[in-house]
Amino acid sequence: xxxxxxxxxxxxxxxxxxxxxxxxxxxxxxxxxxxxxxxxxxxxxxxxxxxxxxxxxxxxxxxxxxxxxxxxxxxxxxxxxxxxxxxxxxxxxxxxxxxxxxxxxxxxxxxxxxxxxxxxxxxxxxxxxxxxxxxxxxxxxxxxxxxxxxxxxxxxxxxxxxxxxxxxxxxxxxxxxxxxxxxxxxxxxxxxxxxxxxxxxxxxxxxxxxxxxxxxxxxxxxxxxxxxxxxxxxxxxxxxxxxxxxxxxxxxxxxxxxxxxxxxxxxxxxxxxxxxxxxxxxxxxxxxxxxxxxxxxxxx
Numbered sequence: 001x002x003x004x005x006x007x008x009x010x011x012x013x014x015x016x017x018x019x020x021x022x023x024x025x026x027x028x029x030x031x032x033x034x035x036x037x038x039x040x041x042x043x044x045x046x047x048x049x050x051x052x053x054x055x056x057x058x059x060x061x062x063x064x065x066x067x068x069x070x071x072x073x074x075x076x077x078x079x080x081x082x083x084x085x086x087x088x089x090x091x092x093x094x095x096x097x098x099x100x101x102x103x104x105x106x107x108x109x110x111x112x113x114x115x116x117x118x119x120x121x122x123x124x125x126x127x128x129x130x131x132x133x134x135x136x137x138x139x140x141x142x143x144x145x146x147x148x149x150x151x152x153x154x155x156x157x158x159x160x161x162x163x164x165x166x167x168x169x170x171x172x173x174x175x176x177x178x179x180x181x182x183x184x185x186x187x188x189x190x191x192x193x194x195x196x197x198x199x200x201x202x203x204x205x206x207x208x209x210x211x212x213x214x215x216x217x218x219x220x221x222x223x224x225x226x227x228x229x230x231x232x233x234x235x236x237x238x239x240x241x242x243x244x245x246x247x248x249x250x251x252x253x254x255x256x257x258x259x260x261x262x263x264x265x266x267x268x269x270x271x272x273x274x275x276x277x278x279x280x281x282x283x284x285x286x287x288x289x290x291x292x293x294x295x296x297x298x299x300x
Contacts, residue, residue: 017075024068030274031057048126063097064270067168087169096146103138194249
């Protein structure tokens with residue numbers, strides 16, 4: 001397979017590779033900081049919200065690792081080819097981790113719904129067993145989804161020039177180079193990936209509609225604290241679900257915007273998530289400062 005998105009003029013390739021590596025370093029630093037902070041603070045580690053956030057940071061870290069290092073390496077080396085097996089592996093992990101993130105974001109919305117709409121029952125409902133079940137269901141559901149996508153794509157015959165007009169391997173670009181009628185596959189993919197993206201997004205909108213209606217009856221201080229957490233989550237939902245819905249809920253016809261939107265989802269969103277969840281979260285910022293302070297004192 002030839003990834004045409006990696007075939008750029010030398011100067012542009014170097015500039016893009018540097019930007020990708022810098023963004024990848026930011027993803028590693030931001031998400032590892034969140035994971036280590038949550039693990040180092042017993043109070044955060046015992047909180048359902050931060051338990052889910054730690055899992056989301058782990059998924060973000062792995063999600064961007066599927067595509068960004070490979071893209072940067074291809075741009076630096078000038079090698080724009082990828083074996084079919086590696087291409088299918090990239091597709092599998094891209095959908096596995098992306099779908100896991102969708103389910104985790106939905107689980108986090110449920111957590112906020114219970115915390116705000118049923119505060120007296122929060123500790124009973126969101127106990128350790130429930131949190132573990134939500135996380136395990138997210139991973140297992142995403143695994144089933146990705147296996148279906150990958151197996152369907154792997155059964156297609158590829159006998160053309162196999163030149164993919166994209167930066168990495170995904171279902172739509174691969175269907176474009178298959179030498180058979182893929183109309184049924186397109187319907188299956190849209191009804192699978194598209195339905196998951198749009199369905200979870202609608203569930204999120206409804207849950208936050210109920211949350212906002214509930215907050216109208218709260219005091220100004222309680223409303224401010226709840227809105228701070230919910231706003232951060234809604235920002236992440238918007239920048240992650242937007243590209244997913246754009247790419248997967250319409251029939252596959254490759255347009256230039258697809259590549260830009262896909263880069264937004266796989267490179268930019270994982271960079272922004274740690275910033276959104278830390279800059280708008282006083283508790284997380286305080287925990288990070290304490291952890292950093294302990295590290296500085298330990299080195300003296």
